[in-house]
Amino acid sequence: MHDTVFFELQGKPSVFVATSEFIKAASHQAERLGLEEVRRVFIPHPMQDRTNAEMHEHAERFIDEILDTLMAPVD
Amino acid sequence: MASTDPDGRSALARVIEIADHDDVYEFMFDQGITDGLPVSPPTRDRVDRMLAAAPSDFQHPQQVIASLPPNLAPLTVEKAAINAVMAGAKPEYFPAILAAVEAAAGGQFPLHGSIATTAGLAPMMLVNGPERERIGMNWGLNALGQGNRANSTLGRALRLMLRNVGGAVPGEIEQAIQGGGHKWTLSYAEDEDYSPWEPYHVEHGYERADSVVSLIPITGGPRVCIDQTSRTARALTGSIAMAFQQVLKPRGQVTPTMFVVSPEHADVYRADGWSKANIREAIMEFTALPLRERLASPTLGGGINEYAPEKYGLSEAQLDMPLSKVADPSFIQISVAGSHAGKWTSIYQGIFGDGDPTQQQPSTFVPPSARIRT
Numbered sequence: 001m002h003d004t005v006f007f008e009l010q011g012k013p014s015v016f017v018a019t020s021e022f023i024k025a026a027s028h029q030a031e032r033l034g035l036e037e038v039r040r041v042f043i044p045h046p047m048q049d050r051t052n053a054e055m056h057e058h059a060e061r062f063i064d065e066i067l068d069t070l071m072a073p074v075d
Numbered sequence: 076m077a078s079t080d081p082d083g084r085s086a087l088a089r090v091i092e093i094a095d096h097d098d099v100y101e102f103m104f105d106q107g108i109t110d111g112l113p114v115s116p117p118t119r120d121r122v123d124r125m126l127a128a129a130p131s132d133f134q135h136p137q138q139v140i141a142s143l144p145p146n147l148a149p150l151t152v153e154k155a156a157i158n159a160v161m162a163g164a165k166p167e168y169f170p171a172i173l174a175a176v177e178a179a180a181g182g183q184f185p186l187h188g189s190i191a192t193t194a195g196l197a198p199m200m201l202v203n204g205p206e207r208e209r210i211g212m213n214w215g216l217n218a219l220g221q222g223n224r225a226n227s228t229l230g231r232a233l234r235l236m237l238r239n240v241g242g243a244v245p246g247e248i249e250q251a252i253q254g255g256g257h258k259w260t261l262s263y264a265e266d267e268d269y270s271p272w273e274p275y276h277v278e279h280g281y282e283r284a285d286s287v288v289s290l291i292p293i294t295g296g297p298r299v300c301i302d303q304t305s306r307t308a309r310a311l312t313g314s315i316a317m318a319f320q321q322v323l324k325p326r327g328q329v330t331p332t333m334f335v336v337s338p339e340h341a342d343v344y345r346a347d348g349w350s351k352a353n354i355r356e357a358i359m360e361f362t363a364l365p366l367r368e369r370l371a372s373p374t375l376g377g378g379i380n381e382y383a384p385e386k387y388g389l390s391e392a393q394l395d396m397p398l399s400k401v402a403d404p405s406f407i408q409i410s411v412a413g414s415h416a417g418k419w420t421s422i423y424q425g426i427f428g429d430g431d432p433t434q435q436q437p438s439t440f441v442p443p444s445a446r447i448r449t
Binding site for chain 2: 024028029032033052
């Protein structure tokens with residue numbers, strides 16, 4: 001989240017990606033860094049034990065949402 | 076809370092009046108500024124006394140000591156003093172507490188990562204030198220347990236600063252999966268006089284007369300190796316190494332780890348004339364497995380990523396390469412503490428250290444540390 005906010009403050013659109021277990025933590029960190037509206041996409045948890053094939057499947061499934069979120073105006 | 080320091084210089088903390096019918100301890104719980112245990116009320120007098128004990132280079136209450144994660148918030152001397160009071164510290168502990176902050180936030184310790192990770196990483200704090208005696212620390216019986224005020228409050232003060240200034244609140248930004256007692260406080264002193272080796276801080280380049288706080292990032296412990304019968308250094312180290320092999324996951328590797336050797340285990344090493352280097356060498360030897368046995372296994376569970384052979388193009392010869400529990404002997408940190416009534420060594424482990432097995436580029440571990448100034 002620090003990195004995402006850093007890039008946003010440089011005027012570079014950015015998007016934060018994490019698993020769904022970190023929705024609340026991301027909200028708290030974005031709020032504390034003063035950029036509550038930072039773009040974000042959450043993918044299903046868990047990720048740690050996924051195989052390479054499963055991770056590629058995840059990437060395929062979410063890449064459009066990640067790019068769409070990145071391109072969309074911040075609320 | 077203080078509004079000026081003892082010399083009348085500006086202190087910015089608000090003074091909060093607590094009504095007579097309110098319970099000050101419950102009030103502080105309600106503010107969300109405790110670690111789950113009651114904290115000592117930071118009254119003006121208490122904070123002033125703490126500020127008065129600051130070393131000469133930290134005399135101004137608004138001097139920023141560090142930027143504390145996860146919010147990268149500025150920690151002033153005054154805020155440090157307030158949290159030190161809340162932790163239950165006496166003013167004479169304040170120089171050691173400030174040194175701990177410097178060691179934690181000086182760039183060598185993975186402070187932000189330790190909070191942001193789910194692994195429950197936290198600093199284990201070792202105090203060496205004359206200051207440990209001046210402030211009455213315990214390096215003997217139950218040194219790593221409860222009961223001694225200095226041991227108990229040094230680590231707690233840092234933890235409260237991380238929560239109340241840095242914003243490391245469990246369930247919010249802090250996401251430790253299970254946590255542990257080390258997340259409240261874990262501070263101890265070394266039994267320098269009984270140790271068969273030079274004091275820990277001298278080993279790391281300080282003078283014996285220096286007082287030093289050293290930090291090891293750990294995910295937990297103790298994993299206690301109780302071996303009451305081994306009478307040779309080699310047998311004893313074999314026992315300790317087998318206990319160490321099991322930490323985190325038996326097939327995996329681990330980052331720097333602290334071995335706290337009890338005086339009676341130290342006796343065994345003294346009798347055989349073993350140095351710390353001898354112990355490190357033996358642990359590397361006893362925990363060495365062929366790389367293929369450190370790969371994740373369908374029957375024995377996790378280890379180095381099972382895709383590693385394909386990903387890194389490992390040859391059969393590379394799969395036979397021995398890999399110890401740690402990538403470098405310097406990851407094996409050793410100190411001496413405890414009573415004289417048991418042959419014990421307690422292992423406080425780091426975090427998983429599995430990486431690219433063909434590119435083990437171990438850097439020498441040097442514990443983050445800072446000198447205590449009074």
